[in-house]
Amino acid sequence: MSDFVHPRLTDVSLAAALHALADPVRLDMVATLAGSPDLNCAGTGACSVPKSTLSNHFKVLRNAGLIESRADGRDQRNRLRRAEFDARFPGLLDSVLANRPA
Amino acid sequence: MSDFVHPRLTDVSLAAALHALADPVRLDMVATLAGSPDLNCAGTGACSVPKSTLSNHFKVLRNAGLIESRADGRDQRNRLRRAEFDARFPGLLDSVLANRPA
DNA sequence: CCAGTTAGTTCAATAGTTCCGAACTATGAA
């Protein structure tokens, strides 16, 4: 479970980053992680969707360089790679989060 | 050809807007329209893709409230709905365009 | 007016992606 792949941010295209953010469930996940880092799956509050779907959403966010996942016992801890993402796409995540519906 | 449908910006979700922007061809189209308004299809420079695909990309951008299309003879004129889009999602388009690869 | 050309849409087929239940893996607790 613990061999997570995290891309270099230089390898992430703008279109790929936007694609990862272009989903209501993933937007919620990112917003939650922006507020309180280091959550596990259940902690993202997106648990109306099935586990397998969530797992896939996490993979999409990882592949877009938005989050980093670590195994912690049988949980998975996730954090936003905010500094790196902001360095790669300045202002983008801020404006996306600011425009998210409350 | 000329019965284009343009949504109210209040009906456009953030996820839908991001989805429309999450494609390299559409990003090019939007960037081109941001630079020189009122282009037709051929003028967007995205002509490596076939006509039917382009036509579809224009529809996606229209449905996301990003562009307005008008028939002009046998051409189609398109402009960014920048003021309206910016009012709906402040700063979003700016940060996307600023992060586009040159 | 007519034939040809050009800009764009629509249709249908195919290719690719996403979703989600079921089965599986791995960790931890009793």
Next chain:
DNA sequence: TTCATAGTTCGGAACTATTGAACTAACTGG
């Protein structure tokens, strides 16, 4: 060891995207 929990993987169903071909409509030259 046995049970429960957290998450992944697999595979099929549902959805989305891409594109050639056929079509529509408007302009152009004779």
